[in-house]
Amino acid sequence: MSGAADLAYVRAAPDSIAAWRSGAPVPRATFEAHVAAVARALPDTRWIVNRCANRYHFAVTFLAACRRGATNLLPPGVGAQATTGLLDGYRGAFLVEDPLVEAAIAKATPTTERTVIDDDHVAALVFTSGSTGTPQAHSKPWRSLAMSARYCRLRLGERAVNVVVTVPPQHMYGLETSIFTLLAGDWALHDGNAFYPDEIVAALMAIPAPRLLITAPYHLRHLLAAATTLPPVDLVLSATAPLSSELAGEAEARLGAEVHEIYGCTEAGSMATRRTAHEEIWTPYPGLEFSVNDGATSVRARHLAGVVPVGDRVEVEPGGRVRLLGRDADMIKIGGRRGSLSDIAAKIASLPGVTDQAVFMPVEGETARPAALVVAPGRRADELRRELGALIDAVFVPRPLRVVEALPRNPLGKLPREKLIELLGKVVE
Numbered sequence: 001m002s003g004a005a006d007l008a009y010v011r012a013a014p015d016s017i018a019a020w021r022s023g024a025p026v027p028r029a030t031f032e033a034h035v036a037a038v039a040r041a042l043p044d045t046r047w048i049v050n051r052c053a054n055r056y057h058f059a060v061t062f063l064a065a066c067r068r069g070a071t072n073l074l075p076p077g078v079g080a081q082a083t084t085g086l087l088d089g090y091r092g093a094f095l096v097e098d099p100l101v102e103a104a105i106a107k108a109t110p111t112t113e114r115t116v117i118d119d120d121h122v123a124a125l126v127f128t129s130g131s132t133g134t135p136q137a138h139s140k141p142w143r144s145l146a147m148s149a150r151y152c153r154l155r156l157g158e159r160a161v162n163v164v165v166t167v168p169p170q171h172m173y174g175l176e177t178s179i180f181t182l183l184a185g186d187w188a189l190h191d192g193n194a195f196y197p198d199e200i201v202a203a204l205m206a207i208p209a210p211r212l213l214i215t216a217p218y219h220l221r222h223l224l225a226a227a228t229t230l231p232p233v234d235l236v237l238s239a240t241a242p243l244s245s246e247l248a249g250e251a252e253a254r255l256g257a258e259v260h261e262i263y264g265c266t267e268a269g270s271m272a273t274r275r276t277a278h279e280e281i282w283t284p285y286p287g288l289e290f291s292v293n294d295g296a297t298s299v300r301a302r303h304l305a306g307v308v309p310v311g312d313r314v315e316v317e318p319g320g321r322v323r324l325l326g327r328d329a330d331m332i333k334i335g336g337r338r339g340s341l342s343d344i345a346a347k348i349a350s351l352p353g354v355t356d357q358a359v360f361m362p363v364e365g366e367t368a369r370p371a372a373l374v375v376a377p378g379r380r381a382d383e384l385r386r387e388l389g390a391l392i393d394a395v396f397v398p399r400p401l402r403v404v405e406a407l408p409r410n411p412l413g414k415l416p417r418e419k420l421i422e423l424l425g426k427v428v429e
Helices: 028-041 055-067 082-090 098-105 142-156 172-183 197-204 219-224 245-255 341-349 381-389 417-428
Strands: 018-020 022-025 048-049 073-076 094-096 122-127 137-141 159-163 187-190 211-215 235-238 256-266 269-274 287-294 296-300 308-310 312-316 322-328 332-333 337-340 358-359 369-373 401-403
Touching: 018 028, 018 055, 022 028, 022 235, 028 098, 048 055, 048 082, 048 332, 055 073, 055 098, 055 122, 055 187, 073 287, 073 341, 073 358, 082 322, 122 172, 137 142, 142 172, 142 235, 142 256, 142 269, 159 172, 159 197, 172 187, 172 211, 172 256, 172 269, 172 322, 197 211, 197 219, 211 219, 219 245, 235 245, 245 256, 287 312, 337 341, 341 369, 341 381, 358 417, 381 401
Parallel strands: 018 187, 048 073, 048 094, 073 122, 159 187, 159 211, 211 235, 235 256, 369 401
Antiparallel strands: 018 022, 122 137, 256 269, 287 296, 296 308, 312 322, 332 337, 358 369
């Protein structure tokens, strides 16, 4: 065992606060007692399907499973279908939900033990979101998760904060920030799952300052649009989708907080940060290096297993900082002309009346054209196509482009490709 496990617990004193549970503080020593109690309640198995909805229960179960030498299976969603697939696909997998955890911690007894996990232990299998295809599983050793979280905390400054998270812990970003940063120092986690604006405000009001809001652009945009009065926030962290400088600037002004953005992926975890309202370029974590060969991007770092391919196009600046150029899967070629789905989406988003949109390739092939689903109350699809044609080359205007009432976003605000294709087939112009 090397230093990652110890590094994950830097400055986590036994009498510091680990979480806020039902509005009451949970000391670290109590948190450890809860982990030990749940570990005793788990069977001997290689796989734990962690479907706890309560974020504190999820954190306790995650650590308890690792303590027992098991691997957490984190489904791409919390629905029954995603869970059933894991239970069927991994022999002997044991499902853990909130009632089991609550019953176990009710029997917890004080302990002076500290949960220490071997660096090489496979703590989790994390699945991609499915926004670009079928979810894929990625093995995550304890060391890589702990070190990524530690680097994130170092980048944001060593400060004690109380944390509200709007993204699910089953996702890589939610796992790193709401679980592993909790272990890396004096970050106290709010146990709820705040998703809608009123839930986010209530969660922030339920914990004392200083406050950290860990969120996604989708949640942040709706929070600012819906809430007229916002509790003071000291720091905001965003990821899962590009954050515009305009939204970041509005959030800093309204919340009185610095807004930082994480660049990462399921394959490598978090890799770089920026303060989006003030800079376009990303600063990688210490010791993490980007490289580009024949247009393909990869990263290496001492906490990662070898060279990890990254599905984005980047430009490496002098000194190692990077500029994002777009996702590989985003680039399209039609009639000999090159374009990007994100650029088309940005142009649609700029049209009057558009409140949400999705641009995607429903089929593959040289003759394939992009499709678009657009939320634009009171607007007609033919009007939007005509206005868009004045902004981009005609070959890139989506066909079909259809107006819908809402998009099938998941809790991260992402759009699984199969859901978009399903909705496209249901909508008739």
